[in-house]
Amino acid sequence: MTDASALDRTRDARFGDYVELLKPRVMSLVVFTALVGLLAAPVPVHPFLGFAAILFIALGAGASGALNMWWDADIDKVMRRTARRPVPQGRVGAGEALAVGLGLSGIAVVMLGLAANWTAAGLLAFTIFFYAVVYSMWLKRSTPQNIVIGGAAGAFPPVIGWAAATGGTSLEPWLMFALIFLWTPPHFWALALFMREDYHRAGVPMLTVTHGRKATRAHIMAYTALLAAFSVGAGFSGLGGPLYLAAAVVLNALFLLGAGRIWRRDEAAAESDHYAVEKRFFRFSLVYLAVHFGALLCDALLVRTGVL
Amino acid sequence: MALHREHELHRRRLSLNLGVGLALVALAALIFGITIAKIANGSLMEAYDHQPRASELPLTEPTQ
Numbered sequence: 203m204t205d206a207s208a209l210d211r212t213r214d215a216r217f218g219d220y221v222e223l224l225k226p227r228v229m230s231l232v233v234f235t236a237l238v239g240l241l242a243a244p245v246p247v248h249p250f251l252g253f254a255a256i257l258f259i260a261l262g263a264g265a266s267g268a269l270n271m272w273w274d275a276d277i278d279k280v281m282r283r284t285a286r287r288p289v290p291q292g293r294v295g296a297g298e299a300l301a302v303g304l305g306l307s308g309i310a311v312v313m314l315g316l317a318a319n320w321t322a323a324g325l326l327a328f329t330i331f332f333y334a335v336v337y338s339m340w341l342k343r344s345t346p347q348n349i350v351i352g353g354a355a356g357a358f359p360p361v362i363g364w365a366a367a368t369g370g371t372s373l374e375p376w377l378m379f380a381l382i383f384l385w386t387p388p389h390f391w392a393l394a395l396f397m398r399e400d401y402h403r404a405g406v407p408m409l410t411v412t413h414g415r416k417a418t419r420a421h422i423m424a425y426t427a428l429l430a431a432f433s434v435g436a437g438f439s440g441l442g443g444p445l446y447l448a449a450a451v452v453l454n455a456l457f458l459l460g461a462g463r464i465w466r467r468d469e470a471a472a473e474s475d476h477y478a479v480e481k482r483f484f485r486f487s488l489v490y491l492a493v494h495f496g497a498l499l500c501d502a503l504l505v506r507t508g509v510l
Numbered sequence: 511m512a513l514h515r516e517h518e519l520h521r522r523r524l525s526l527n528l529g530v531g532l533a534l535v536a537l538a539a540l541i542f543g544i545t546i547a548k549i550a551n552g553s554l555m556e557a558y559d560h561q562p563r564a565s566e567l568p569l570t571e572p573t574q
Contacts, residue, residue, distance in 0.1 A: 214522040217529025250547040254540055309537075317544045 215298070219288045223271055223299055224264025224306075231491070232263040232359045235382065238495045239363025239375050242502040247367045254317040255366040259359055262310035262326045266355070268303035269334035272296050274342075277404040283397055303334070318366035325365055329358040343405070346412040353386030354379075360495075377441040378498070384429040385491055388422045388461060392484040395419070395464070396477035419465050422483075426461035430454035433494065443501035443510050446494070453490050460486055 236259045240252055247255070271278065271289050275296045278284035288294040307330050315323030337352030345351075357379045364375035394401055394410045395418060401408040409418045433454050437447035460483040467479060504510040 214519075214526065216525045218525075220526075220529075248547045248551050250543050251551070254544050254547075257540070313541075 215288070215294050219293045220298075220302060222288050223268040223294060223302055224261075225267035225270075226264075228267060228356075229260045229264050231356070233260045234492065235378070235495055236260070236359035236363035236366075238499045238502070239360030239378060240367050241363075242360075242374065242378075242498055243364045243367035245368045246506075251317055252367070255314060255322065256363065258310045258314040258317060259322075259326060259362050259366070261306055262314070262330055263359065265303050265306035265310055266330040266333040268299050268306065269330070270338045272299035272303055273334070273338045275299070277343075277406060281397075281400040281404045283400055314362075314366070319369045321369055321371075322362050322366040325358060325362045329355055329362065332358075344407065346407050346409045348407070349390045350387050353383050353390075356386060357382035373439075374441055377436045377439065378495075381429075381433060381436065381494060382491065384425065384432055385487065387425045388429065388457075389484065389487040389491075391418050391422050391425075392464065392480050392487065395422075395472070396480045396484070415469055419467065423461045423465035426457055430458050442498045443504065445501045445504070446497040449493050449497035453493055456486065457483075457490055 233256055237256050240247060240255065271287055274284075275289040278287050279290040284290065289296050289299050307327075311323050311327045311330070314326050333352070333355035337348065337355055341348040341352050360378035360382070361371055361375040364378075365371055391409055394408045395415060401411050409421055413421075433450045434447070436442075437450050442450075460479070463479050464483055472480060501510065
């Protein structure tokens with residue numbers, strides 16, 4: 203941006219516009235799942251170092267969000283859901299988003315390495331690379347499996363949190379990884395169903411665009427069944443404790459019920475109630491993940507305090 | 511267009527400048543806090559101070 207262009211602007215970018223580049227809502231999920239990974243680990247962490255580690259994991263996730271907004275500025279502009287983001291609206295330049303993304307990525311990785319350890323920092327660097335390059339630049343525009351494989355990026359935070367505490371990984375954080383990984387497809391396909399023409403207009407090969415809505419509904423059912431089997435099964439494999447198992451049974455029964463409703467519906471029924479079932483399923487999917495990780499956290503705290 | 515000391519641009523950018531300033535102060539405080547926490551945790555902190563560093567001295571066997 204030149205001085206002249208800065209003077210011509212009627213409204214300069216505010217600090218909040220740059221914060222918006224970091225996708226704060228996604229960051230909240232990252233913070234929570236990374237915190238559960240950190241606290242569920244068997245090694246106690248100094249509270250301030252734990253706080254710093256979570257902060258830098260969140261910053262790294264935010265940085266990858268800024269890189270995603272830089273790369274996807276063209277399609278964000280034509281999608282209703284993303285058209286109000288700072289880059290498509292012209293509040294922040296695409297180059298600025300790139301600079302913020304790269305700068306904050308470097309700060310987050312180095313600071314996590316110094317505050318926690320270099321295993322966690324390496325995992326964070328890989329996560330940023332996976333989301334910005336593998337998902338945003340490659341998968342998103344080339345295959346309907348984009349969010350299936352790309353979901354791995356969102357699944358890493360509990361592994362990074364665990365690594366920040368222990369300096370390595372073991373089975374438990376990878377089970378948490380798998381839980382988020384399997385949860386991502388039904389969550390995003392439900393969104394794709396009620397966002398209707400968004401992905402079509404942008405030319406993003408979501409399942410709804412390449413295979414149609416009926417196939418997407420069947421995929422939601424299949425992945426939800428897989429997720430339910432995994433989620434409940436993980437409760438018997440050392441992940442969490444009785445609270446997790448109880449929460450998993452109830453949540454998965456409800457999630458399967460919602461997926462079944464979506465599967466049985468056709469487009470005419472969905473349009474008649476403005477995709478109420480799909481929207482409810484999407485909202486519940488957020489609760490589903492939050493309660494799963496909340497239960498894991500409670501179980502870990504009960505073990506740490508000697509109750510379990 | 512000349513930039514004056516109190517140009518309108520400064521007022522427009524006040525929120526951004528304040529935000530960046532506060533973020534930098536927070537980062538400095540965080541690095542200070544990490545340092546204190548690491549030392550309190552017993553981490554080894556060494557820097558060159560015109561003295562041989564303890565970790566570079568040859569091990570000496572205790573003699574009777």
